[in-house]
Amino acid sequence: MARLIESVFGHEEHIDSLIHLKLNNRWPHAFLFVGPSAIGKKKLALAFAQMLICEQSDTACGVCGPCLRVAKLQSENLTIIEPDTSLVKPVIKVDAIRGLLDALSLASLGGKRVVLIDEAFTMNPQAANTLLKTLEEPFENVYFFLIGQSVQQFLPTIRSRSQVVRFSSLSVANLKRIKPGLPEWAYDSARGQVDRLVQMTSNDGLEKRAEAFTFLQQFIEDADFLKSANWRQQVKDRSWSNMTIGAWLQVICGALAFKAQAKGLTHLVSDIQTEQIKKLAPVTAEKLLKLSEYLLQAERDIAGNLDPVLVFEKMWVEYARVG
Numbered sequence: 245m246a247r248l249i250e251s252v253f254g255h256e257e258h259i260d261s262l263i264h265l266k267l268n269n270r271w272p273h274a275f276l277f278v279g280p281s282a283i284g285k286k287k288l289a290l291a292f293a294q295m296l297i298c299e300q301s302d303t304a305c306g307v308c309g310p311c312l313r314v315a316k317l318q319s320e321n322l323t324i325i326e327p328d329t330s331l332v333k334p335v336i337k338v339d340a341i342r343g344l345l346d347a348l349s350l351a352s353l354g355g356k357r358v359v360l361i362d363e364a365f366t367m368n369p370q371a372a373n374t375l376l377k378t379l380e381e382p383f384e385n386v387y388f389f390l391i392g393q394s395v396q397q398f399l400p401t402i403r404s405r406s407q408v409v410r411f412s413s414l415s416v417a418n419l420k421r422i423k424p425g426l427p428e429w430a431y432d433s434a435r436g437q438v439d440r441l442v443q444m445t446s447n448d449g450l451e452k453r454a455e456a457f458t459f460l461q462q463f464i465e466d467a468d469f470l471k472s473a474n475w476r477q478q479v480k481d482r483s484w485s486n487m488t489i490g491a492w493l494q495v496i497c498g499a500l501a502f503k504a505q506a507k508g509l510t511h512l513v514s515d516i517q518t519e520q521i522k523k524l525a526p527v528t529a530e531k532l533l534k535l536s537e538y539l540l541q542a543e544r545d546i547a548g549n550l551d552p553v554l555v556f557e558k559m560w561v562e563y564a565r566v567g
């Protein structure tokens with residue numbers, strides 16, 4: 245299946261309206277795709293890159309040389325830029341954008357060229373301003389996809405020069421199509437994001453969830469939480485802290501449902517969660533509700549590239565204040 249659009253699940257309305265733009269020659273120079281992570285934004289951008297680069301069909305034939313090279317990520321007409329995620333604070337530096345613009349300003353390769361900047365909000369100010377100049381005076385036949393989680397992550401000047409498309413999480417039905425055969429509780433806890441689903445059902449993921457629950461007990465019970473150093477190293481790992489927030493939110497929902505004696509929820513809860521929910525019994529519903537609010541904010545803060553350690557410290561201080 246080399247037509248990439250066929251491997252995209254969900255987002256049907258956006259796909260229809262983008263195809264409409266394409267067929268009516270109203271394709272803009274830059275799109276800003278925003279929405280939760282791991283829901284297929286990059287996949288969709290690649291599918292449309294293929295449609296732009298294909299020389300046989302407006303909606304990609306899937307079999308010509310250019311289509312196949314895009315599918316293998318080996319097309320000279322496609323450039324993908326992403327931040328160095330090994331850093332505590334991932335960043336796209338100005339050199340990456342300058343290098344890109346130099347390449348684009350060289351004699352045209354012929355055909356359309358597509359630039360996909362993943363996690364584009366990690367561009368440092370210099371990089372963003374350099375890119376902005378190009379968006380203001382676009383190259384002919386060069387099309388950009390900038391990908392992020394929310395428009396607020398981007399400079400207003402970049403937003404105003406891009407066409408914004410807002411994506412939502414995937415439905416449970418689509419998660420089941422993408423990764424069939426997993427337990428119900430996992431689809432429910434993935435909150436529409438494929439990376440969460442995969443992580444939480446792997447062996448490594450299950451182990452990490454157990455660690456996340458131990459950490460939750462420490463967060464709730466340890467009066468000297470801020471003084472202890474053991475959790476900081478772990479929280480620095482952004483994917484671990486994201487997973488932890490998701491796992492905490494889920495047991496908190498479970499604990500609240502348990503307090504309200506909601507029936508029919510047991511199939512959504514794994515054994516390890518049941519154990520954790522019982523441990524939360526002494527915590528008041530009010531405190532749990534507040535903590536879930538703080539967790540949602542923490543999730544946004546980490547997505548907005550704040551230091552996860554600071555985010556957890558702030559959250560603990562707020563939580564400790566709740567009576």
Ligand SMILES: [Zn+2]
Pocket residue numbers: 298299300301304305306307308309310311312
């Ligand atoms: Zn083609």
